[in-house]
Amino acid sequence: MLPQYFPLFPESASTMSTRVDALYFFILGITIFFTMLVGLLILVFATKYRKEKHPVPVQIHGSIPLEIFWTLVPLGIAMVIFAWGAVLFFQEMHPPKSAMDIYGVGKQWMWKFQHPGGQREINNLHVPVGKAVRMTLISQDVLHSFYVPAFRAQMDVIPGRYTTVWFEATKPGTYHLFCNQYCGTKHSGMVGEVTAMSPDDYQEWLRGAGAFGSLATEGQKVFASMGCPTCHTGADNARGPNLYNLYGRMVRTEDNRTVLADEGYIRESILKPSSKIVYGYQNIMPTFQGQLNEDEMIQIIEYIKALTYNGQLLQLQTNTQQEPPVNLNKIQQGVDVTKPGTNQNPMPRTSAVPVTEEAAPAPSSTTPARPSAPRQNTPTKPNGSQVEQR
Amino acid sequence: MSTATQTSLALEMPSDTYLNSSYGVKSWFLTGDHKRIAMMYVVSISLMFLLGGVFASLVRLELLTPASDLFQSDTYNKLFTMHGVVMIFGFLVPSIPVTIGNFLIPIMIGARDLAFPKINLASWYIYIIGMAFMLAAIISGGVDTGWTFYTPLSTQYLTTHVMFTAIGILIAGFSSIFTGLNFIVTVHRMRAPGMTWFRLPLFVWSNYAASIIMVLGTPVLAITLILVALERGLHIGIFNPALGGDPVLFQHMFWFYSHPAVYIMILPGFGVISEIIPCFARKRIFGYSAIAFSSIAIAVFGFLVWAHHMFIAGISTYSALIFSFVTFLVAIPSAIKVFNWTATLYKGSIHFDTPMLYALAFIGLFTIGGLTGLFLGAIGVDMHVTATYFVVAHFHYVMVGGMVTAYLGGLHFWWPKITGRMYPEAPAKLAALITFIGFNLTFFPQFILGYLGMPRRYHSYPEEFQVLNVLSSAGASILAVGFILPLLYFAWSLKYGEVAGDNPWQATGLEWETTSPPPTHNFHEVPVVTTEPYAYGEPEEA
Numbered sequence: 001m002l003p004q005y006f007p008l009f010p011e012s013a014s015t016m017s018t019r020v021d022a023l024y025f026f027i028l029g030i031t032i033f034f035t036m037l038v039g040l041l042i043l044v045f046a047t048k049y050r051k052e053k054h055p056v057p058v059q060i061h062g063s064i065p066l067e068i069f070w071t072l073v074p075l076g077i078a079m080v081i082f083a084w085g086a087v088l089f090f091q092e093m094h095p096p097k098s099a100m101d102i103y104g105v106g107k108q109w110m111w112k113f114q115h116p117g118g119q120r121e122i123n124n125l126h127v128p129v130g131k132a133v134r135m136t137l138i139s140q141d142v143l144h145s146f147y148v149p150a151f152r153a154q155m156d157v158i159p160g161r162y163t164t165v166w167f168e169a170t171k172p173g174t175y176h177l178f179c180n181q182y183c184g185t186k187h188s189g190m191v192g193e194v195t196a197m198s199p200d201d202y203q204e205w206l207r208g209a210g211a212f213g214s215l216a217t218e219g220q221k222v223f224a225s226m227g228c229p230t231c232h233t234g235a236d237n238a239r240g241p242n243l244y245n246l247y248g249r250m251v252r253t254e255d256n257r258t259v260l261a262d263e264g265y266i267r268e269s270i271l272k273p274s275s276k277i278v279y280g281y282q283n284i285m286p287t288f289q290g291q292l293n294e295d296e297m298i299q300i301i302e303y304i305k306a307l308t309y310n311g312q313l314l315q316l317q318t319n320t321q322q323e324p325p326v327n328l329n330k331i332q333q334g335v336d337v338t339k340p341g342t343n344q345n346p347m348p349r350t351s352a353v354p355v356t357e358e359a360a361p362a363p364s365s366t367t368p369a370r371p372s373a374p375r376q377n378t379p380t381k382p383n384g385s386q387v388e389q390r
Numbered sequence: 391m392s393t394a395t396q397t398s399l400a401l402e403m404p405s406d407t408y409l410n411s412s413y414g415v416k417s418w419f420l421t422g423d424h425k426r427i428a429m430m431y432v433v434s435i436s437l438m439f440l441l442g443g444v445f446a447s448l449v450r451l452e453l454l455t456p457a458s459d460l461f462q463s464d465t466y467n468k469l470f471t472m473h474g475v476v477m478i479f480g481f482l483v484p485s486i487p488v489t490i491g492n493f494l495i496p497i498m499i500g501a502r503d504l505a506f507p508k509i510n511l512a513s514w515y516i517y518i519i520g521m522a523f524m525l526a527a528i529i530s531g532g533v534d535t536g537w538t539f540y541t542p543l544s545t546q547y548l549t550t551h552v553m554f555t556a557i558g559i560l561i562a563g564f565s566s567i568f569t570g571l572n573f574i575v576t577v578h579r580m581r582a583p584g585m586t587w588f589r590l591p592l593f594v595w596s597n598y599a600a601s602i603i604m605v606l607g608t609p610v611l612a613i614t615l616i617l618v619a620l621e622r623g624l625h626i627g628i629f630n631p632a633l634g635g636d637p638v639l640f641q642h643m644f645w646f647y648s649h650p651a652v653y654i655m656i657l658p659g660f661g662v663i664s665e666i667i668p669c670f671a672r673k674r675i676f677g678y679s680a681i682a683f684s685s686i687a688i689a690v691f692g693f694l695v696w697a698h699h700m701f702i703a704g705i706s707t708y709s710a711l712i713f714s715f716v717t718f719l720v721a722i723p724s725a726i727k728v729f730n731w732t733a734t735l736y737k738g739s740i741h742f743d744t745p746m747l748y749a750l751a752f753i754g755l756f757t758i759g760g761l762t763g764l765f766l767g768a769i770g771v772d773m774h775v776t777a778t779y780f781v782v783a784h785f786h787y788v789m790v791g792g793m794v795t796a797y798l799g800g801l802h803f804w805w806p807k808i809t810g811r812m813y814p815e816a817p818a819k820l821a822a823l824i825t826f827i828g829f830n831l832t833f834f835p836q837f838i839l840g841y842l843g844m845p846r847r848y849h850s851y852p853e854e855f856q857v858l859n860v861l862s863s864a865g866a867s868i869l870a871v872g873f874i875l876p877l878l879y880f881a882w883s884l885k886y887g888e889v890a891g892d893n894p895w896q897a898t899g900l901e902w903e904t905t906s907p908p909p910t911h912n913f914h915e916v917p918v919v920t921t922e923p924y925a926y927g928e929p930e931e932a
Contacts, residue, residue: 088770149843160631
């Protein structure tokens with residue numbers, strides 16, 4: 001078939017792609033209209049007023065009404081395109097609430113993807129059809145760009161910072177995945193395939209993909225091995241803020257700003273803890289810069305997110321056939337499960353957890369336990385978007 | 391201002407010109423004459439254009455097939471990088487201002503020279519030193535950062551001659567600043583009696599606008615490159631997150647110069663077209679002040695749109711919206727120019743000499759180049775096509791279809807003034823036609839490739855893109871012929887061309903009142919200006 005070798009239009013395989021194409025055709029129409037208009041005028045004038053036919057030119061200085069006319073009309077058209085493009089952009093930037101998360105790490109010159117259930121793939125991405133997928137992306141080295149033309153979805157992948165992009169595939173198939181930000185020698189080899197599958201096939205694929213453990217459970221291990229539970233006990237008087245129900249909440253900081261606790265916030269708080277101090281807490285957390293790779297960071301974030309969505313964690317664990325290792329109910333009830341003597345270690349599968357003193361970060365030894373400064377957590381309210389109260 | 395007459399039927403070369411006033415190497419390399427400096431620039435930037443063209447040809451050759459068969463990946467990356475660096479910093483940024491502008495601005499305003507002849511000469515030397523660094527980098531192995539030098543790739547990961555190239559660009563930047571400064575002062579201080587601001591030819595207006603950008607924008611490029619050098623050489627964390635820096639900051643700083651730089655390149659092109667069209671329509675330009683003010687508007691708004699190169703680079707949603715909004719505003723002045731040029735043709739008496747062919751081609755190609763900018767300014771569509779071949783096609787339509795076409799048109803238009811001789815008309819028309827066809831065949835398929843999703847800077851690509859790439863490469867070979875032809879007949883005309891006379895086109899403007907080539911001090915008497923520019927059809931002409 002000819003189109004196979006001489007395609008003129010890309011495949012359209014996501015909910016956004018038809019919307020992007022609509023604006024594309026609108027602008028294309030305008031482009032063709034004005035190109036034809038200018039082209040025809042030139043042709044007509046050039047024929048009609050060529051020197052042989054029209055030897056004596058008529059001197060015209062200009063026309064203010066005309067100038068106003070051809071300033072305002074293009075301006076109006078431009079504003080329509082701007083508004084349409086802006087609306088589209090908002091849709092592209094705001095994934096539906098129900099979107100599932102997949103994480104991607106770009107590095108010279110490959111893509112690594114992790115599904116919440118712990119399934120990993122390289123240069124391949126399997127996604128279900130009919131379900132919004134939110135990609136959270138980060139680079140391990142230089143700039144990359146995650147680009148799936150058939151989904152009209154693209155986002156730069158930046159070292160040291162999460163970016164997100166979402167799409168909802170509409171038809172099963174295999175589509176190009178390109179790195180679209182020049183990244184060195186094998187830039188053009190940093191390509192892969194996105195396979196969109198029916199939800200059933202996707203579940204099948206997830207089961208067959210041989211996950212070691214869900215991201216959240218893996219993250220829990222990392223969380224424990226880094227000694228995080230020493231301070232983030234979940235108790236009111238703990239040295240570190242309670243992480244339960246943190247994700248997606250507005251957090252008030254020591255300098256009275258309010259920040260959204262998203263992936264980027266959690267990452268920053270781990271790598272640069274002093275940049276945003278939660279109100280009522282002290283700047284005692286050491287940095288974990290250089291101690292976590294991007295995969296582990298993603299796992300910890302998934303764990304902390306799972307502390308928000310209790311049900312989701314359990315469900316994921318059923319997917320990967322693992323027993324729930326964390327006593328979420330206890331945390332949920334605000335019981336300080338790490339307090340010595342309660343005998344209820346929230347991370348029972350790691351040995352690093354009970355070591356409270358040794359594993360404690362160095363600065364904490366010089367800092368007294370939480371003073372009686374006014375401080376309140378909102379430990380039990382499962383209200384996802386509540387601003388932390390004073 | 392009476393236009394030159396056609397009376398001198400027995401055309402002879404004038405006895406006293408800037409070309410024969412003195413001889414010898416020193417008389418050129420130590421000259422303060424803006425016309426000689428312009429000629430030295432013509433030769434230098436033409437060499438850079440040829441070099442950049444060679445790199446482009448090799449890139450297109452590799453892209454004939456989907457596999458990577460002709461070059462290694464690293465070689466290919468160097469080729470497209472050096473194509474970009476050489477073409478932008480070696481050719482497009484200086485191009486019209488330092489050649490045609492340098493030659494004509496003093497003459498057009500009735501001055502004997504630019505305000506600072508020595509700074510003008512210094513700018514050429516600085517340009518040459520900058521190019522020497524760039525060539526040294528190329529000869530000693532090349533550079534593969536892409537012309538955009540995005541960090542941290544350029545500051546940490548690449549082992550090629552990034553520093554050498556950056557120093558070359560930094561130095562060449564000062565040449566730009568010198569030229570801009572010189573033009574601004576000259577236009578303010580050196581106008582002949584009666585040459586008011588609104589009697590300035592539009593070519594002067596547009597070069598004046600471009601000069602403002604050169605002076606204000608180029609220092610930011612210098613700062614950016616110095617910061618890159620600090621990070622690369624001394625490991626001071628500025629842009630590299632591993633050192634605590636921010637890679638997006640680099641993009642902000644880079645595009646703060648590099649977007650306005652687009653207008654440095656295209657504004658003087660607008661100026662050339664605004665001169666050619668009235669001349670060959672034998673008609674006043676339509677909407678003089680609209681065109682003049684739109685140049686200034688472009689220079690001002692051009693500084694406020696840089697982040698439209700970064701919609702998906704991790705900037706906030708709201709700043710993306712603001713930059714998108716201003717981007718649509720900056721499109722309007724360009725549209726106004728196109729409509730005014732077209733309207734100038736109305737009821738004119740149109741002569742199809744070669745410069746006019748280039749000018750008409752310019753309007754068409756620039757219209758397409760400008761309108762396809764709408765796709766990229768609309769953020770929702772930009773998320774799909776940014777960094778694809780759509781962008782490549784868009785800026786080549788503006789830079790090659792617009793700027794290079796205008797440059798060639800201008801060279802043909804003022805060639806008789808510059809050299810005193812005519813180029814041969816038939817091959818020149820043929821070259822204009824070949825360029826137009828070759829250009830469209832090269833770059834139109836790239837719009838389609840871009841919307842299909844072919845990323846730029848790809849060495850190998852999926853098979854379904856091959857046919858379009860072959861078309862594009864075929865077009866490039868035609869385009870090359872279109873560019874080489876003028877080189878040949880221009881050289882030929884230097885000796886064998888017909889003597890042109892003072893005003894072969896019956897054009898208005900001070901440059902056509904002096905001899906061709908002009909004397910060293912441009913005019914034998916200081917001209918006094920009494921009429922508007924483009925006074926075609928004034929009673930005294932008949």
